[in-house]
Amino acid sequence: MIDDYYELRIYQCAPGRLPDLHHRMGYEIPPLFESHGIPTPLAYWEGYAGPYNPLYCYILRWPDLDERMRAFGKFYSDPLWAAQRDASDCGSSMVERIDLSILRPAPCWEKLKVKGEPRPVGGLHELRLQTLSTRNMGDAYQALGEVDLPYLRDQGAEILGVFTKWYGAGTPQAVILLAWEGMEQREAAMQAYDGAPEIIAKRQAEQTQFGEPLFGRSDVHLMIPAPYGVAKSNLSA
Numbered sequence: 248m249i250d251d252y253y254e255l256r257i258y259q260c261a262p263g264r265l266p267d268l269h270h271r272m273g274y275e276i277p278p279l280f281e282s283h284g285i286p287t288p289l290a291y292w293e294g295y296a297g298p299y300n301p302l303y304c305y306i307l308r309w310p311d312l313d314e315r316m317r318a319f320g321k322f323y324s325d326p327l328w329a330a331q332r333d334a335s336d337c338g339s340s341m342v343e344r345i346d347l348s349i350l351r352p353a354p355c356w357e358k359l360k361v362k363g364e365p366r367p368v369g370g371l372h373e374l375r376l377q378t379l380s381t382r383n384m385g386d387a388y389q390a391l392g393e394v395d396l397p398y399l400r401d402q403g404a405e406i407l408g409v410f411t412k413w414y415g416a417g418t419p420q421a422v423i424l425l426a427w428e429g430m431e432q433r434e435a436a437m438q439a440y441d442g443a444p445e446i447i448a449k450r451q452a453e454q455t456q457f458g459e460p461l462f463g464r465s466d467v468h469l470m471i472p473a474p475y476g477v478a479k480s481n482l483s484a
Contacts, residue, residue, distance in 0.1 A: 250310075251308050251309060251310055251351075251352070251483070252308070252309045252310075252311065252312055252315070252349055252350070252351060252413070253289075253306055253307065253308050253309070253349070253350040253351070253352075253408075253410060253482075254306065254307040254308075254309060254315065254347065254348070254349055254350070255304070255306050255347070255348045255349075255350055255410075255415075255422065256304065256305055256306070256307075256345065256346075256347055257299060257302065257303075257304045257345070257346040257347075257348075257374075257468070258302065258303040258304065258342045258344070258345050259299040259300075259301070259302060259342070259343050259344040259345075260301040260302065260303055260341060260342060260343065261339065261340060261341055261342065261343050262301065264301075264339075264341040264342075265293060265301045265303060267335060267341050268303050268341045268342070269293070269303075269473060270335070271331075271335055271341070272291060272303070272305065272473075273291070273473065273474075273475040273476070274475075275331055275335065279322060279325065279327065279328055279331075280322070283318050283319075283321040283322040283325065284314070284317070284318040284321070285307070285318045285319065285322060286307055286308060286309070288305040288306060288307050288476055289305075289306050289307065289308055289476075289478065289479070289482050290305065290306055290472060290476050290477065290478035290479070290482065291303075291304070291305040291472070291473035291475065291476030292304045292305070292372060292374075292470035292471065292472055292473060292478075293470060293471060293473055294468060294469070294470055295371060295469040295470055295471050296468075296469040297466075297467060297468035297469055297470075298466060298468070299344070299346075299468065302468060302470065303342075304374065304468070304470060305476065306482065308482075308483075312349070346415070346416065347415060348412050348413075348414065348415030348416075348422065349412075349413045349414035349415060350410035350411065350412055350413060350422055351410060351411050351413045352408075352409070352410060352411075352483065353388055353391070353392075353409040353410050353411045353421060354385075354388050354392070354411075355388050355389065355391055355392025355393075355396070355409055356392075356406075356408065356409040356410070356483075358392060359392060359396055359397075359400070359406045359409060360406075360481050360483070361405070361406075361480050361481055365479035365480045365481040365484040366479060366480050367477045367478070367479055367480075368405055368407065368426045368472075368477070368478055368479060368480050369426075369472060369477060370426055370427055370428045370429055370471075371426070371427045371428070371429050371430055371432075371433060371469060371470075371471060372407070372424065372425065372426050372427070372469070372470045372471065372472060372478065373404075373423075373424070373425040373426075373427065373433065373467060373468070373469055373470070374422070374423075374424055374467070374468040374469075374470060375421075375422070375423040375424075375425070375465055375466075375467050376412075376417060376420050376421075376422055376465060376466040376467075376468075377391075377420060377421040377422075377423060377462060377463075377465040378417065378419070378420055378462065378463035378464050378465065379419045379420060379421055379461065379462065379463070380419075380457065380459060380460065380461045380462070380463070381419055382457075382459075383457050383459075383461055384411075384419055386453070386457065386461055387421070387461040387462060388411070388421065390449065390453065390461055390462075391409065391421060391423075392409075394445070394446070394449050395440075395446065396409065396423070398440060398443060398445070398446060399425065399436060399440060402435070402436035402439055402440065403427065403428065403432050403436055404425045404426065404427060404433075404436060405425065405426040405427075405480060406423075406424075406425060407424040407425065407426055407478055407479075407480065407481070407482050408422075408423070408424040408481075408482040408483065409421065409422075409423050409424075410422040410423075417466075424478070424482065426478070426480075430469075433469075
C-alpha cells in the first residue's frame with residue numbers, strides 16, 4: 248500500500264464526554280461511513296497519557312484524495328449525520344479540538360514491517376510526532392529505519408506504522424505508531440534508549456556531519472486501543 252494516503256484524526260474531547268464519543272464512533276458513525284464510501288478505520292484509540300487528554304484518535308486509509316474529498320463531502324452534507332450529531336451532543340459539543348493530518352508511508356517502513364499475517368495488538372500504544380530537519384529529511388528517515396526504530400524493536404516495541412506527514416500542522420514530521428506490552432516495558436525501553444552509547448554516538452555524528460540535529464522536538468501520545476477497533480501489527484494490511 249505504498250501509494251495510499253492515510254488520514255490521522257486526533258480529537259481532544261470535552262471533559263466527561265469520552266464515553267459519549269466512544270458510543271458515537273463505535274456504533275452510530277460506522278453505518279454512515281459505509282453509506283458514503285468512507286472506509287472502516289484501521290484502528291481507534293483513546294488517550295492514556297499525553298498533552299491532549301481526554302484524547303480520541305483514529306486512522307483511515309485512502310487510495311486517493313479525490314475519493315476522500317467526495318466521501319467526506321457527502322457525509323458532512325447528510326442531514327442524518329447533522330441530526331445524530333445534534334442529538335448526541337445534547338447541547339454541548341463532545342469535541343473541543345480536532346487535528347487532522349494526511350500521511351504517506353515513510354520510505355523506511357517497508358523494511359520494518361513484521362512478516363506474516365497481521366494480528367490484533369493490544370497493550371499500550373504510542374503515537375510519536377517527530378519533527379525532522381527540513382534540509383536533511385532523507386537522512387532522518389534513514390536513521391529512524393536503520394538505528395532508532397530497530398533499537399526500540401529490540402527493546403520490545405512492535406512497529407505498527409511509520410509515516411511522513413504530507414499535510415497538517417507541524418510538518419515536516421515523522422509519524423510513528425508503536426505498541427508496547429505496558430507502561431513498565433516502555434519506560435524501561437526509553438530509559439535504555441536515552442542512555443544507549445550507539446544512539447548517543449549516532450546523534451553526535453549527525454551533528455558533526457550536518458551541522459544541526461536531524462531530529463527536533465517530539466509530541467508523544469500514549470493510548471490504548473478502543474475495544475471495537477483494535478489495531479493490527481501492520482496498519483497497511
